[in-house]
Amino acid sequence: MASTLRFSVTFLTLLFSLWVVEVHTSRKLISIKEEEDQTISHLLKDGEFDDPSLYMFFRINDLKYDLKSGSKLPIFFNKDDPQKLPPLITRQEADLIPFTTSKLDFLLSHFSISKDSPQGKAMKETLERCNYKPMEGQLKFCGTSLESMLDLVKETIGSNADLKVMTTKVTVPTQNTVSYALHNYTFVEAPKELFGVKMLGCHRMPYPYAVYYCHGHKSGSRVFEVNLVSDNGRQRVVGPAVCHMDTSMWNTDHVAFKVLKIEPGTAPVCHFFPLDNIVWLTK
Numbered sequence: 001m002a003s004t005l006r007f008s009v010t011f012l013t014l015l016f017s018l019w020v021v022e023v024h025t026s027r028k029l030i031s032i033k034e035e036e037d038q039t040i041s042h043l044l045k046d047g048e049f050d051d052p053s054l055y056m057f058f059r060i061n062d063l064k065y066d067l068k069s070g071s072k073l074p075i076f077f078n079k080d081d082p083q084k085l086p087p088l089i090t091r092q093e094a095d096l097i098p099f100t101t102s103k104l105d106f107l108l109s110h111f112s113i114s115k116d117s118p119q120g121k122a123m124k125e126t127l128e129r130c131n132y133k134p135m136e137g138q139l140k141f142c143g144t145s146l147e148s149m150l151d152l153v154k155e156t157i158g159s160n161a162d163l164k165v166m167t168t169k170v171t172v173p174t175q176n177t178v179s180y181a182l183h184n185y186t187f188v189e190a191p192k193e194l195f196g197v198k199m200l201g202c203h204r205m206p207y208p209y210a211v212y213y214c215h216g217h218k219s220g221s222r223v224f225e226v227n228l229v230s231d232n233g234r235q236r237v238v239g240p241a242v243c244h245m246d247t248s249m250w251n252t253d254h255v256a257f258k259v260l261k262i263e264p265g266t267a268p269v270c271h272f273f274p275l276d277n278i279v280w281l282t283k
Ligand SMILES: *[C@@H]1O[C@H](CO)[C@@H](O)[C@H](O)[C@H]1NC(C)=O
Pocket: 072, 074, 182, 183, 184
């Protein structure tokens, strides 16, 4: 067992480079009070967001499909370089590695990461976030392998039979290449609301191997399937979107409020999902 762990750790350390930067888009979508304070002022430059990954949020009124006055939504869909993403490991491998804040020092030394480096801080944050107890009405857990994520999803929102998975997909006509940049999008058709579904959104967290933070709420969210086209007509995006109807319990400093220029609890916060997120749905 010890030698297997050593093997996994060496293997992971080799692959371990830019994961802190690569997975940071997802972190913006993790709401609620447990979110650490964030400094926002540096995000705005010349009235535009300096960080394009903030272009994920929208207002519920923007969901209108209206050819004449339909909203143009600036959205940034980014594709992370798979070479730079933390690797997925199997459940057998994951089960050999402790995953708790109390083992942080051990984990840092095994992954040869210094406590004060950005990676070390990100590891600590990920462990802390994963170790929090869910708040009242909140569903949450972390999956350290695809197998454990699937089991936890089934335990949390449903059985095998009716589980569906959704991800965001970007497509282009054959003669074009996808441009993962900020584009203005409009709806191709009316967003389809998926009524009465339970949803869990799973976001990748910064960690030396793939860790998914999955969360949802027992009530208070509306889920949609959207179909968008960029204003140059070249790029289509199909995927899930969610509107959190009650944001009164969210951290006042959550980036969504700055992007949408609203106060907590005054209006729903809606967002699309980065391409590497996994959305689970069940009736
Ligand atoms: C989106 O549209 C707005 C308003 O028409 C324009 O000012 C902005 O530059 C456009 N953004 C992009 C990325 O095309």
